[in-house]
Structure formats: C-alpha cells, structure tokens
Amino acid sequence: MTSLSTEHLTAIAPSDFSRLRALIEDRCGIQLPESKRPMVEARLRKRLLHLGLSSFPEYWRLLFDPAHQATELVPLTDTLTTNKTDFLREPAHFALLEQTVLPALYAAGIGRRTPLRVWSAAASTGEEPYTLAMVLSQWGRSQRSFDFSILGTDISTRVLARAREGTYDEAAIAPLSESWRRAYLLRARLDSAPAPFRIAPELRARVRFGQLNLMDADYALPYRCHIIFCRNVMIYFNRPTQAEVTRKLTENLVPGGYLFVGHSESLQSLDLPLAALAPSAYQWGTLRPGCEEAAGAKP
Template identity: 45%
Template structure:
C-alpha cells in the first residue's frame, strides 16, 4: 500500500479572505517602523483576526480594500492608532513576576529613601509599558501598603503605553473579576470594589483611593524623546523589549535611563535580564538594574 503524503494548503487556498503576502509585509514594515514591533510571517493569521473588526467598522469588504485604504487612499493618518491598537500584544496580570515587587519593598524603596534624606519625599514610579494598568495598580497597592506601615514617604505612579485602548481601560480601572485572583485577600478587601448588582460578567474596579495615585499617558517607546520627568525613582519595563530588535532595545533603555535619577532602578522582564548591561548600570537582582 503506497504511503500518503501530507501537505498543507497555503493560507490563501482555504476559502477565507486573507491579507496578501505583499500587503501583510507592508503592514508589518509599518508597525515595525512606528512601534518597533516585529511581525514575522507566522503572525499573519493573528493580525488578520485582529483586523477583521476594523474592516467591519470601516465598511470594507475585504483585506485588499483595507490595504488600499491604508496605502493608496490616504487613510493611514487616521487609521494608524487603530491599527497599532489592533496588532499590539497586551498581556498583563496583577502581581506578575511578584518577586520584583517583593524586592521593591525589601530593598529598592528603603535604599531610595535613605539616599534622599528628605522628610516625606515623593517617590516617582513609572510603568513604561502599562497595558491595561494591572502593573500600575499592583505598584499602587504595594506602595500604599508600605506607606500605611512606614508613614515616611509619598508616591506617584505613571503608566504609559502605545495602545489608546488599553490606556482607556487603565483609566476606567475596571477588570474581569477573575483577573484579581493573584491579589492577596487583604489587599482585595482594601483596594477592590465589587458591583452591588453584578451583571452577566462579573467585574471589579480599583478603589478611588488607589486610582488617585495613578495617571496614564500615551507613549510610543520608539519616539526619540519622552515628555516626562527626569527624576524618576523606579521604571518598570517588563516583557516588551523582547518584541524589539537589539538596536531598538538598547536605544529604548538608553532613553529611559535619562529619566531615572542616579541610584534609581530599571526593572525588566526576566526574559530580558541581559538587555541594558552595556549602559551605566549595575545589576542588583534578576532583571533589576541600578543606575550609577
């Protein structure tokens, strides 16, 4: 009995509408140039799935019409924000890589306060790829808990992201109820509000006492300058540089370091632990660097 060869059909042969390889390449090049994010050919189906809603919103019949709208009908200027929102990955969790928050409590904050030598100083913390705000609000919970125990400092948190959609959610501070599972019960009791009349999908909201510590702003890390303070104490930039080319990684780290005060800290994701070692920093914990 002869063997049967198993072959896979090209994407275009499955009867569905698809981005042509040419149009996907043009969009991928655009996204890399604007946001620093690489979209290899294997991401084509993912991009299509995320863009189908944009086709419906714009009343376009197929992906060829969408590409024509972007590149030939001068639609790029008003569509770029929506395109970036659609294709960027916004994975986030409360208390993600929790050891970083433990190290902040045990080491970073005490050393920063000792170096400042001021009465009731203001610590500035920046979540530089904040997504929907889970990291920023985790920082707020941890620091507010510290303030309640120490009573010797104040803090303010900035969350920035390239996606306007996730920034809007961060400002609303509303999340699916299951998302707060990693938050310790005592913190849930203090900082998380539940609806009196839950809807079909249970949601929670961060308490106003917590929200007042956090503000959100739009930022493209590929911009040559960042319009924010240059005396930040701690910058969290976790699990985003892995999507960038090496040269872009180093450039982003260099720009962020100009916003960190001497002795301040840059916190990267554990998979990014070697990024930034070419700069004037010293590694003080896994993926944690102190500016010299």
C-alpha cells in the first residue's frame, strides 16, 4: 500500500499539455481540447499514484522515453478514454436491424448459407456487442436457420477484459426486459457478488473480442463484415480522421453492407460513397444475392 498522495501535484504545464494532446491525437485520434484539462489532470493524478511517481515531470520522462512509451500508451489510453455505454443504447438502430437490415440480408442468403458477420468497432465493456447478440438471437428464433458471429474490438485492454468476462450489475442490465434477462443472462450464485449477472454461455460463444486501434493503417480483419457498428467514438475525432476511419471501415464491408454510427455523428458532409438509410445508419453499395461469397475473405 502506497502512502503517496496526489494533493501536492501542481497543474500540468501548458507545453506538457500540448505534447500530451499531440501524442493522444496521433495515436488514438482523440482530441483533448483545453476544456478537458481538469479531467485529464484528475485522471493522470491517479495514474501517477498507481506508478508511485510524485510529479508530472517524472511522468513525462517515462511517457516520452522511447524505451517505455509503447508500454505506457496502453494504460494511458485506458486512463483518458471515455467508455460510457449501455445495453440497447440508441434503440432505433436495433429496430432498424430487425425491421429492415436483417430481412434484406437474410433474403440475400446471409445468415442462411453463410454466417452473418457483425463488427462492433468500439465495443467498450461489451454492452453493444452483447445487445447485438441478443437482437440477432431473438430475430433468428423466427427463421428456419440463422447463424451469426460478432466481433467486438476496442483500443482499451481494460474494457476488453471486462467485456470478455461479460458480468454486469443490476443498474447495467436495467434496459433489458424481464424476458430477455431470463433468456440471455445467468444469475451469479452469490447474491453479494458485485456483478451478479453474466451473459449466458450460448451468447458469449457468439461474440469474440480483440484489441484494435481505429487509427491503425489497416484493420487486418480476416473477412469482410455485413454490419459494422462504430458508435460514439468518432465524436472524439477531427473531421479528416472521421473521414479516414469511415473509409477504412467501409473497406471492411461487403458490397451492400451496413454502417451504424452514433446518433450525434452524422457522416453526411464527408462526401463518402454511403447511402443514408436512416439518421446515422448507412449502406455501402448494393447488396447482391450471392454476395455472401465475398464475405469469406478479402480480395
């Protein structure tokens, strides 16, 4: 147990804040405007405490030392990113999936002759990919056969560890109906457990997780997806980065595939080859019966 306190730490010097901003924007795409300075300072103080460091200059020496930077960038990103998410967040997207997107894909043979592939590209602690798994499972019950898989990725290893575990507390599962709780959640044996609900194993088996930075030059997915959710992350990026990330996401869609972004992240002004299906929901190109062959591998 450390006896260090962060009370005595002074503010981050303006030149150091500028260097930090440049590093985070370059590596993660995330903009840290001056208004975020109090949040950055408060969170970094905790990181310093954890490392047993007693001043920001000591931390900058570590962070900008080429020998340590790669290692420190992961926890630094974890410290500074915002991971807010919910089950069934922005529910209009899931209604659009059930009513329009899934029937169209299924009619083209996707989910029947080849598994439907979905990617949640800023998955945070897992609520979004598990919501997708619930919606798809529910929809699949009324079809003769329906197969799907979901990939959840995020830059943050901390949130990915929680997503893989798939345990949630009472407050987190509040948006889920009683019947969905019965169908898709298990109760932990101990009532006193901090997170007493766990995603049922059949659903967890449909979802796998991996680390992926949307700033990477190439996302290197082994296949193209039919549906990509990339919600509530591009809001932190500047316009050129949003355009570049969207271009790379569409490269990972099959022709006729669907891209969902957050409700406040319109792509309309980006001049990209995407047709708006509904606010913040887009389709890239035209779905062709038989396009499922293209889903197996990237050309």
